[in-house]
Amino acid sequence: MKKLSVCFVLCSMLWTATCSAAKVDTIEVESSISAVNVFFQGAGITRDVPVNLSTGRHVLSVKGLPLDIDPNLIKVKTPSRLKILAVSHKVAMPSQRLIASKLQILEDQRSAYEDDIEWLKTKKEIFVEEEALLTQNTELKKSDGEKHTLGVRQAADFYRERLTEIAKLKFDNTLAIREAQKQIRKINARINALQAGTKVPKTELLLLVEATSIVSGKLDVEYFTNAAGWEPLYDFRFDAVNKPLELVYNANVYQSTGEGWNDVKLSLTEGLPKQKAELPEFDRWYITRRPSGKKFPTSYQADGIGTLKGTLTDSETGEPLPFVNVVLQQGENQINGSATDFDGRFTIKPIPSGTYNVLITCVGYNSKKIQNVRINNDKITFLDIGLEAGVKLEAYEVISYEIPLIDKDGGSSGGSVSMPGRSRNSVAATVGGVNVRGTSSLSGSREDNSFYYIDGIKVRGSTAMNTTIFIDETPAISSPKLVYTVDYKYSVPSDGKDRLLTIKTEKVPVEFLYRAIPKLDTDVYLLARITDWGDLQLLSGKSTIYFQGAYSGESNLDAESVKDTLEIALGRDENILLERRLNKELSAEQTFGSKVKKELHWEIEVRSNKSHPIMLELIDQLPLSDNRNIIVEPLDIGEAKNEKESGKLTWELRLEPNSSKQVDFSYELKYPESALVYN
Numbered sequence: 001m002k003k004l005s006v007c008f009v010l011c012s013m014l015w016t017a018t019c020s021a022a023k024v025d026t027i028e029v030e031s032s033i034s035a036v037n038v039f040f041q042g043a044g045i046t047r048d049v050p051v052n053l054s055t056g057r058h059v060l061s062v063k064g065l066p067l068d069i070d071p072n073l074i075k076v077k078t079p080s081r082l083k084i085l086a087v088s089h090k091v092a093m094p095s096q097r098l099i100a101s102k103l104q105i106l107e108d109q110r111s112a113y114e115d116d117i118e119w120l121k122t123k124k125e126i127f128v129e130e131e132a133l134l135t136q137n138t139e140l141k142k143s144d145g146e147k148h149t150l151g152v153r154q155a156a157d158f159y160r161e162r163l164t165e166i167a168k169l170k171f172d173n174t175l176a177i178r179e180a181q182k183q184i185r186k187i188n189a190r191i192n193a194l195q196a197g198t199k200v201p202k203t204e205l206l207l208l209v210e211a212t213s214i215v216s217g218k219l220d221v222e223y224f225t226n227a228a229g230w231e232p233l234y235d236f237r238f239d240a241v242n243k244p245l246e247l248v249y250n251a252n253v254y255q256s257t258g259e260g261w262n263d264v265k266l267s268l269t270e271g272l273p274k275q276k277a278e279l280p281e282f283d284r285w286y287i288t289r290r291p292s293g294k295k296f297p298t299s300y301q302a303d304g305i306g307t308l309k310g311t312l313t314d315s316e317t318g319e320p321l322p323f324v325n326v327v328l329q330q331g332e333n334q335i336n337g338s339a340t341d342f343d344g345r346f347t348i349k350p351i352p353s354g355t356y357n358v359l360i361t362c363v364g365y366n367s368k369k370i371q372n373v374r375i376n377n378d379k380i381t382f383l384d385i386g387l388e389a390g391v392k393l394e395a396y397e398v399i400s401y402e403i404p405l406i407d408k409d410g411g412s413s414g415g416s417v418s419m420p421g422r423s424r425n426s427v428a429a430t431v432g433g434v435n436v437r438g439t440s441s442l443s444g445s446r447e448d449n450s451f452y453y454i455d456g457i458k459v460r461g462s463t464a465m466n467t468t469i470f471i472d473e474t475p476a477i478s479s480p481k482l483v484y485t486v487d488y489k490y491s492v493p494s495d496g497k498d499r500l501l502t503i504k505t506e507k508v509p510v511e512f513l514y515r516a517i518p519k520l521d522t523d524v525y526l527l528a529r530i531t532d533w534g535d536l537q538l539l540s541g542k543s544t545i546y547f548q549g550a551y552s553g554e555s556n557l558d559a560e561s562v563k564d565t566l567e568i569a570l571g572r573d574e575n576i577l578l579e580r581r582l583n584k585e586l587s588a589e590q591t592f593g594s595k596v597k598k599e600l601h602w603e604i605e606v607r608s609n610k611s612h613p614i615m616l617e618l619i620d621q622l623p624l625s626d627n628r629n630i631i632v633e634p635l636d637i638g639e640a641k642n643e644k645e646s647g648k649l650t651w652e653l654r655l656e657p658n659s660s661k662q663v664d665f666s667y668e669l670k671y672p673e674s675a676l677v678y679n
Contacts, residue, residue, distance in 0.1 A: 024057050024058060024059050024208070025058070025059065026059040026060075026061050026206070027053075027058055027059065027060055027061065028061045028063065029049050029050070029051060029060050029061065029062060030049075030050065031047045031048060031049045031050075031062050031064075031221065032047065032048055033045055033046070033047055033048075033259070033261055033262070033264050034046050034047065034048045034220075034264060034265065035264055035265040035266075035267070036228075036261055036264050036265070036266055036267070036492075037267045037268075037269055037483075038228055038229065038230045038253060038255075038266065038267070038268050038269065039229065039230075039269050039271065039272055039273050040229055040230065040231070040270070040271055040272055041226065041229050041272050041273075041350075042224060042225060042226045042227075042228060042229065042272070042273055043224070043225055043227075043228035043229070043255065043257075044073075044222060044223070044224050044273070045066075045222065045223055045224075045225060045257075046220055046221070046222050047062070047220070047221045047222075047223075048218050048219075048220065049062060049218055049219040049220075049221055050217075050218045051082075051215060051216070051217065051218065051219060052215070052216050053082070053209070053211045053214070053215045053216075054211065054214055055211050055212065055213055055214060056210070056211060057085070057208065057209065057210045057211075058208075058209050058210075058211070059206055059207070059208055059209075060206070060207040060209060060219075061204060061205070061206055062204070062205040062206075062207070062221060063092070063202065063204045063205075064202050064258075064259060065089075065202060065203040065204070065205055065223065066202070066203060066223075066225040066227055066257040066258055066259070067091065067201055067202060067203055067258070067334075067335070067336065068225055068226055068227055068336075069089070069203050069223045069224060069225050070223070070224050070225075071087075071089055073223060073224040074087055074089070074205070074221070074222070074223045075221075075222040075223075076207060076219055076220070076221050076222070077219065077220040077222075078209070078219055079215055079217040079218075079219075081211060081212050081213050081215050082209055082210070082211050082212075082215045082217075082219075083209065083210045083211075083212070084207060084208070084209055085208040085209065085210055086207075086208040087205070087206070087207055087208075088205075088206040088207075088208070089203050089204065089205050089206065090203070090204050090206070091201050091202070091203060091204070092201065092202060092203075092204045093201050093202070099194045099195070102194055103191060103194060103195075106187050106190055106191050106194075107191070109183075109187055110184055110187045110188070110191075113180045113181075113183050113184050113187070114180075114184065116176075116180050117177055117180045117181065117184075120173050120176050120177050120180070121177070123169075123173055124170060124173045124174075124177075127166050127169050127170050127173070128170075130166060131163065131166050134159060134162060134163060134166075135163075184364065185364060188362075188363040188364035189322060189323060191363045192322070192323035192324060192325070192339075192362055192363050193322070193323040195323075195325065195363070201334050202258060205221065205223075207219075207221075224273060225257050226350065227255060227256045227257045227258075227336065227350065228253075228254065228255035228256070228257060229253075229254060229255075229350070230251050230252060230253045230254075230268050231251065231252040231498075231541060231542070232249075232250075232251060232268075232538075232539040232540070232541035232542075233250040233251060233252055233500070233541055233542050233543070233544070234247065234248065234249060234250060234538070234541065234542075234543040234544070234557060235247070235248035235250060235543070235544050235545075235546065236528070236543055236544070236545045236546065236568055237546045238510075238528060238545075238546065238547045238548070238570060239548060239549070240548065241512040241526075244507045244508055244509050244510060245507070245508040245509075245510045245528060245530070246505060246506075246507060246508075247505065247506045247507075247508050247536065248502060248504075248505050249484065249502070249503040249504050249505070249506075250500055250501065250502055250503065251268050251484070251500070251501055251503055252498040252499070252500055253266070253268070253490075253492055253498070253499050253501060254349070254492070254496055254497060254498050254499065255492050255494055255496075256336065256338060256347070256348060256349060256350075256494055256495065256496040257494055258337070258494055259494055260491065260492070260493045260494050261490070261491060261492040261493075261494075262491045263489040263490070263491055264489060264490065264491070264492075265486075265489060266485075266486040266489075266490045266492075266501075267483055267484065267485045267486065268483070268484040268486070268503070269482070269483045269484075270482035270483070270539055305349070305350040305351060305352055305353070305377070305378070306349070306350070306351050306352075306353055306375040306376050306377060306378065306379050306380065306381060307347065307348070307349035307350065307351065307375075307379075307380045307381070307496070308328065308346075308347070308348040308349070308351060308358070308373070308375060308380075308381050308383060309345070309346070309347050309348075309380055309381070309382055309383070310326075310345070310346055310382055310383035310384050310385065311340075311343070311344045311345050311346075311384045311385075312324045312326070312340050312344045312346070312360065312362070312384075312385050312386075312387060313344055313384075313385075313386050313387070314365075314386065314387065314389065315386030315387060315388050316388070316389065318386075319344075320340070320342070320343050320344025320345075321340060321344045321362055321365070321387060322340055322341060322342045322343070322344060323339050323340060323362075324339060324340040324344070324346075324360060324361070324362040324365075324387075325337065325339055325359075325360070325361045325362070326338050326339065326340065326346050326348065326358060326359070326360055327358070327359040327360075327361075328348055328351065328356050328357075328358060328359075329356060329357045329358070329359055330354060330355075330356050330357070335351070335356065336348055336351065338494075338495060338496060339495075341495065346495075346496075347495060347496035347497055348496055349496045351375045352375070353375055353376055353377045354374075354375055355372050355373065355374050355375075356373050356375060357369055357370065357371050357372070357373065358370040358373050358383060360385060360387065362387055364389060364390075365387040365388065365389055365390060366387065366388050366389075366390040368385060368387065370383065370385065482537055482539065484503045484504075486501065486503060487504075506536070508530060508536065510528045510529060510530050511528070511529040511531070512526065512527070512528055512529075513526075513527045513528075513529055513615055513616075513617060514526055514527070514573065514576060514614050514615065514616040514617065515527050515616070515617045515618075515619065516576075516578055516606070516616065516617075516618055516619065517619045517620070518578050518579075518580035518604055518618070518620065519580060519620055519621065522578045522579065522580065523572040523573075523574075523578070524572065524573050524576040524578055524606075524616070525569055525570075525571065525572055525573070526547075526569075526570040526571060526572075526573050527567050527568065527569055527570065528567070528568045528570055529565055529566070529567050529568075530565070530566040530567075530568070531564060531565050531566075532564060533564070533565070533566040534564070538557060538559045539557075539559050540556075540557060540558055540559040540560060541556075541557055541559075542554060542555075542556065542557070543555050543556070543557045543568075545568060545569075545570060545571075547570045547571060552570055552571045553569070553571065555568065555569070573610075575608070575609040575610050576606065576607070576608050576609070576610065576614070576616070576655075577606070577607045577609070578604070578605070578606055578607075579604070579605045580602065580603070580604050580620075581602070581603050581605075582600065582601070582602055582603075583601040583602070583603050583664075586599070586601035586666070587599055587600050587601050591673065594672055594673045594674070595670065595671075595672060595673065596669075596670070596671055596672070596673050596675075597668065597669070597670050598668070598669045598670075599635065599666060599667075599668050599669075600666060600667060600668075600669070601664065601665075601666040602620070602664065602665055602666065603662060603663075603664050604618060604620065604662065604663050604664075605660060605661075605662045606618065606653065606655065606660060606661050606662070606663075607659070607660035608655040608656075608657070608658065608659055608660070609658060610655075610657060610658075611657050611658075612657055613654060613655065613656050613657060614654075614655050615652065615653070615654055615655075616652075616653045616654075616655055617650060617651070617652055617653075618650070618651040618652075618653060618663065619648065619649065619650050619651075620640075620649045620665065621646070621647045621648050621649055622634055622637075622642070622647040622649060622665075622667050623647060623667070623669075624646075624647045627671075627675070629671065629672055629675065630669070630670070630671040630672075630675055630677065631668075631669070631670040631671070632667060632668070632669060633667060633668045633670075634665075634666075634667050635666040635667055635668055636664065636665060636666045637649055637665045637666075638651070638663055638664060638665060639651060639663075640663070640665060649665060651663050
């Protein structure tokens with residue numbers, strides 16, 4: 001820690017002394033994202049920075065980087081004739097220089113419409129005054145006979161024509177004002193679209209470099225951000241029992257770094273990134289529990305983050321408001337932000353748990369600040385706000401966040417819904433259905449209660465200059481064992497929404513098997529069994545099952561199991577009928593004093609209406625006793641395999657087309673008459 005402090009101070013002195021004494025100019029360089037390596041939580045981003053430098057020292061300014069980048073994970077690759085002396089970063093608001101001219105044109109157009117509205121309002125006031133003047137002077141002096149009648153008729157015609165004309169002018173005037181206001185709203189929407197994202201602070205990277213000769217080439221700048229992530233998803237598609245499985249590898253990718261990834265090389269990496277110079281620690285190892293693996297005391301913890309979602313509308317018309325800036329603030333620091341889409345919706349994730357203020361600004365509407373919005377671990381907080389039309393852009397209307405009694409999605413009360421963590425164990429625990437042969441069944445959540453809004457973000461709020469020594473030889477991020485490389489360039493907008501992409505498709509040979517547990521369910525299920533599935537490079541996650549083109553359900557894939565056979569339930573088959581019944585004629589009960597002896601005989605009949613032979617695994621069970629005064633003894637189990645510790649009975653049956661079979665098993669119970677026995 002002492003060495004690090006000394007290093008930091010020396011580097012700051014080096015930066016200040018070098019830049020001041022040599023009067024090194026700062027060169028603002030353009031850059032673009034060329035490649036992204038996305039982890040379960042976070043992403044390593046590579047930017048191309050073209051440079052044309054003369055001999056000597058220069059300070060290169062790379063702007064527009066995410067707010068939360070970790071300075072300890074910045075890496076710069078340079079041409080051979082260019083040397084990095086120091087790397088520094090600071091927080092700065094995005095420049096509006098590139099959009100200034102477009103903004104000025106739009107603002108001039110808006111001013112013209114506003115002037116038109118003022119003139120139309122003035123004309124309307126004149127019409128109102130004229131109308132009042134006419135209605136106040138309707139009395140005519142009385143004269144003799146015909147002359148009076150004619151005068152009244154002419155006056156009436158005049159009043160009627162002029163008042164009608166005034167009413168028509170007022171109506172046209174109102175329509176003209178509405179049309180001008182409509183055009184102003186369109187202009188405001190275009191201004192909001194131009195300014196979308198410019199209210200969120202960014203990181204500016206400063207590179208102190210020295211060129212030994214003229215350099216024309218590019219730098220590769222690599223950095224890490226927490227504001228991205230991905231989730232593995234799979235499609236299991238079965239067309240028929242005599243065809244291989246089509247396994248589709250998918251991924252849900254999202255990012256809210258503040259900059260769109262447009263046509264970039266994308267790779268998806270298993271697990272979480274690890275900082276350099278960290279030694280893993282052992283945890284207690286119980287042979288009956290899943291190993292927890294490494295324990296890294298880093299900030300890249302998978303769980304403990306939340307999401308903010310909402311919709312912004314016009315409070316009068318209810319229409320959604322697009323391109324509205326939504327900024328998340330904690331104290332005086334701006335943490336993250338987003339802009340609404342065309343439907344007025346926004347998503348900000350990941351967000352560390354805590355209490356935040358939400359600032360909303362929209363040109364043409366009064367700004368709002370919602371205070372004390374609580375973001376909870378692994379939950380989604382909803383915030384729907386209506387904005388009032390106005391021009392008070394200098395001040396915020398401050399309101400307090402109120403937790404709704406019932407949240408609109410029905411996930412949970414308190415204005416939020418639960419969601420799993422990013423770790424593979426957390427993801428695997430949220431969905432159910434797929435089991436690995438020989439393991440106990442995992443119960444999963446309902447389909448309508450599984451939410452996948454996952455990941456975390458690291459906050460940096462300081463605007464002070466931070467300087468660190470650049471060490472090129474040290475790798476910034478270690479590479480986990482499994483990496484999917486997307487074969488085509490892909491685009492991911494910075495809106496926090498999941499984007500589904502297909503990684504690859506493979507044909508996998510499978511074995512099909514029918515299974516039934518008539519004691520619990522009289523339906524027969526079709527299963528697909530994949531052997532040696534470890535070679536498929538699967539990760540724990542959610543899978544969707546399709547059989548013969550129809551949706552069959554969703555399941556959990558546990559890729560950490562050590563079993564070599566993966567079983568997938570494809571659904572019920574109504575062409576196989578099953579009945580389990582007690583044979584009362586063979587069953588009997590006898591009492592000897594205070595002792596009871598009971599024999600139970602069960603029959604299971606199966607009929608297959610299939611047009612081809614099938615293999616059926618039939619499962620039942622014998623009762624067990626944990627009381628030495630109660631004795632259970634099998635009498636006849638036929639050809640069933642008996643797992644004595646669990647009492648499980650298994651028959652493996654082959655049924656020919658349109659045929660039936662019956663299996664029987666029986667057992668004896670001996671127990672005191674006073675004992676409570678459940679049959």
